[in-house]
Amino acid sequence: MIVWLALAPLLLLTAHTAVNALLLRRPHRDAITGERVAVLLPLRDEAGRVAPCLESLLAQRGVPDLTVHILDDASTDGTADVVRTITAGDERVRLLTGAAPPAGWLGKPNACRQLADDAADADVLVFVDADVVLEPDAIAGAAGLLRRAGVTLLSPYPRIVGAGRLVQPLLQWSWLTFLPLRGMERSPRPSLAAAGGQWLVLDRAGYQRAGGHAAVRDDVLEDIGLARAVKRSGGRIALADGSRLATCHMYGSWRELTDGYGKSLWASFGSAFGAAAVVVLLLLLYAVPVLFLVSPWWDVALAACLLGVTGRVISAVATGGRAVPDAFTHPLSIVLFGWLVARSFHRRRRNLLTWRGRAL
Incomplete structure (x- = not known):
């Protein structure tokens, strides 16, 4: 009986995953918004993969008052030329040349700050990474969900594709399993926050009240830091499933994945x-x-193993992932995750952390 009772935590966690999956917010398709929406895209050496992202942004519908602000952050691979070629003649697009990060600033927060300053008259700010490809009604749907949910910051999580099938699905699984989504929305505690920087949607006024990216100028996890800053300023945040409206090709190889996780875990x-x-x-x-x-x-x-697999299946079905056979590798995924955490701490102690050619 004592041994069987040891399953109680796993049973509760799997049930919590199922409840969160049922409560998960999702942007509507075929949405329309009359608000002024600014899409903000920071780029650094993204010439090889930014084209699909740009093309998807230019194909957005349901947002009559849309502007696209792009910042070239000291790229050396011709990123700006790719942007000019794809966006030529589109009056909605502004291409900025980024300024170097001031002392105390990391590269991405500095780029995002400049973009937000350039979109000073927008009602809604939409931060997107270069590896994200949006469906045509993604921006309108996310802006509508931001208002329906009554939150300051919305994080619609895209469907993750590319390398890392043993590890990447743990992102969605972790917050569905361990984070009370509705409780996070209601709670004012900054510690109870989660967000994914691949695609963030913010109310402009709430972003300013939170201090914008200046509040997270030296934060490696600027997405979560921004969510916490929003809460500290009295705003609310929410996670959503954006897998039907967006994909994100985060890493193209295992090496890229280990470097990416290493810099932030x-x-x-x-x-x-x-x-x-x-x-x-x-x-x-x-x-x-x-x-x-x-x-x-x-x-x-x-x-116990089957409960873990069941949680992964629920997470995959809810967020557009692949349930079979990926969910059955869950124990191995956890072991690899533990190794990545240890590696990240080891590299930080030895001052080996870099990203996009910049020391962290």
């Missing part, structure tokens, strides 16, 4: 102790049961 837990506690808990819940499949408690271990 150390900042995700508050401290090394917090990171160790989270990793140990995840391993105990989702990886260790595999070791007991050949023990006298094999039936309990199998039930």
Whole structure:
């Protein structure tokens, strides 16, 4: 009986995943907004992959008052030339040449600040990364959901494609499993916040009250930092499933993925102790049961493994991911995640963290 009771935490977490999946907000298709919307796109050495993103932005519908502000952040690969070629003649587009980050600023917050300043008359700000491709009604749908939900910041999470199928799905699974989505929306606590910087939608006035990107000028996880700044200023935030309206090709190879996770995972837990506690808990819940499949408690271990897989299946179905066979690799995914966390802390202690050619 005691052994079977050990399944209670897993059962509760899987049930929580299911509840969150049912409550998950989603932008409407075929939406129309009359607000002034500014899409803000920071670019640094993105010549090889920005074209689909740009083409999708120019194809947006349902937003009569749309402007697209693009900042070339000291690219050396001809990114600005690609932008000019694709957007030539479109009066909605403004291409800026970025200024170098001032002392104390990281590159992306500095780029986003300049873009927001250039879109001073917009009602809604939409930050998009170069690896995101939007469906034609994505911007209108997200702007409409921002207003329906009554929030200052909306994070519609795109469908993740590309390398990293063993690790990437853990992003959506983690907040569906461990984060009370409606509680996060209602709670004023800045610590209870999540966001994905690939696609962020903000009320302009609320963004300014929160201090804009100046409030997160040196934050490696500027997306989560901005969500917390919004809460500190009295605003509200929400996560949404944007998988039907957007895809994000985050990493093209395992090397890119490890570098990307390496630069930021150390900042995700508050401290090394917090990171160790989270990793140990995840391993105990989702990886260790595999070791007991050949023990006298094999039936309990199998039930534990299946609960973990069930949570991943629910997450995949809710967020446009692939359930089979990916969900059955969940124990291995957790082990790899633990390794990535340890690697991130190791590289930070040795001052080896860089991104886009800049030291962090």
